[in-house]
Amino acid sequence: MHSFSLKKPKVPTLLCAFITLLNDRLGETIVFPLLPFLLERFTSSGSTIGLLAGTYAISQFTVAPLIGALSDRFGRKPIIIICVFGSVIGLSLFAITVSLNWENILPVSAASLPLIFLFIARIIDGISGGTATTATAILADISTPENRAKTFGLIGVAFGLGFLLGPGLGTTLAKYSVTLPVWAATAFAMLNLTLVTWLLPETHPVNARNQLPRKRELNPITQLSLIFTNPSLRRLCLGFFLFFMAFNGFTAILVLYLKQAFNWSPELASLTFVVVGLVAMVVQGGLIGPLVNRFGEWRLTMIGIGFVIIGCLLLPIANQGNAIPIVFTAVAILALGTGLVTPCLRALVSKRLNATNQGAILGSLQGLQSLGTFIGAAIAGISYDFLGVKSPFLGTSIVLIIVIILISNKRHIKSQRSI
Numbered sequence: 001m002h003s004f005s006l007k008k009p010k011v012p013t014l015l016c017a018f019i020t021l022l023n024d025r026l027g028e029t030i031v032f033p034l035l036p037f038l039l040e041r042f043t044s045s046g047s048t049i050g051l052l053a054g055t056y057a058i059s060q061f062t063v064a065p066l067i068g069a070l071s072d073r074f075g076r077k078p079i080i081i082i083c084v085f086g087s088v089i090g091l092s093l094f095a096i097t098v099s100l101n102w103e104n105i106l107p108v109s110a111a112s113l114p115l116i117f118l119f120i121a122r123i124i125d126g127i128s129g130g131t132a133t134t135a136t137a138i139l140a141d142i143s144t145p146e147n148r149a150k151t152f153g154l155i156g157v158a159f160g161l162g163f164l165l166g167p168g169l170g171t172t173l174a175k176y177s178v179t180l181p182v183w184a185a186t187a188f189a190m191l192n193l194t195l196v197t198w199l200l201p202e203t204h205p206v207n208a209r210n211q212l213p214r215k216r217e218l219n220p221i222t223q224l225s226l227i228f229t230n231p232s233l234r235r236l237c238l239g240f241f242l243f244f245m246a247f248n249g250f251t252a253i254l255v256l257y258l259k260q261a262f263n264w265s266p267e268l269a270s271l272t273f274v275v276v277g278l279v280a281m282v283v284q285g286g287l288i289g290p291l292v293n294r295f296g297e298w299r300l301t302m303i304g305i306g307f308v309i310i311g312c313l314l315l316p317i318a319n320q321g322n323a324i325p326i327v328f329t330a331v332a333i334l335a336l337g338t339g340l341v342t343p344c345l346r347a348l349v350s351k352r353l354n355a356t357n358q359g360a361i362l363g364s365l366q367g368l369q370s371l372g373t374f375i376g377a378a379i380a381g382i383s384y385d386f387l388g389v390k391s392p393f394l395g396t397s398i399v400l401i402i403v404i405i406l407i408s409n410k411r412h413i414k415s416q417r418s419i
Helices: 002-006 010-038 046-074 076-099 113-127 131-141 148-174 180-198 220-228 234-262 266-295 297-317 323-350 358-386 391-407
Strands: none
Touching (some): 010 046, 010 076, 010 131, 010 234, 010 266, 046 076, 046 113, 046 358, 220 234, 220 358, 234 266, 234 358, 266 297, 266 323, 297 391, 358 391
């Protein structure tokens, strides 16, 4: 298998995989910070914005097992082309919808139609969101066990750049038009589609392909049973789920809060996500290794959750006079906290696995994160509308205290593999 893959041109393959991973992040990080501004002609409802923010995640959660199975059965190239094409369609529909002057096109009775189009666009983009999974499989195909870790470093670089460049590009382009960043994301997806269509070789040989698994094995809920039927993982994974439900939930309505509470511009609101990207790159790119060696994953997880709680509690005390320093300090602390929690909590789970179920359960964690993102965004939006604009931040802090209780059992710091 390796002799097949290593004969393929490596530079085009690496380039296509990298651009695909970068596109996966840019499509989200360019659009997401601008969502309340893009939707202001259609709705100011936190519930609607929360649901729209979570639609991508739940759509991706639904089809992720199928996308992986299809690439194992039919090869990487056709599946990644279909996925990137779906991303182009979803982003194009979104860009067209937020750019058209619907007041001159539709009667009042059809005023909700643009929102329906936006939800359809996010569902299409989410269903085709197997690009990162398939790109990772391509990197595995062309690497050997000896250089796999080095090759997989591209994933971290692409995701880090995506979190940094996406909000930065959105901030710059939003100065000219709030819809321009969405068109930029669409153009990048088209570039991605061109590259994978014409430059990407097939990296998964026919003689290594698998038959499609049973329908039960493609059910994402069934995949989660690997986690919650295992008593050694249950508390840790429930804590993992609640952390991402809480954190991604309140971030889904953060920009709406900044817009309505402080009248922030799209550029200023997007700049908060640039800070998040910078801090996350510093923490996960350079600091996490030495910190783990010094403190261990369990302590860093607890410290990181503490930072996130502090950031959540800082945001509601901001007012018109001090909003800029308070908010940017809060998001920097939040980014530091989640930069510690995300890799360390995954590592705590990984240390309790053996080699035979490592991949399956870590894959299920990604599904758990997507499910938590959808539920958290929906709950945060409803809370914002009916319990007050500051309620999602206070609610997040309460849920994170529950997470601390769930993972506070010191047996989780043991490094032996127990399964």
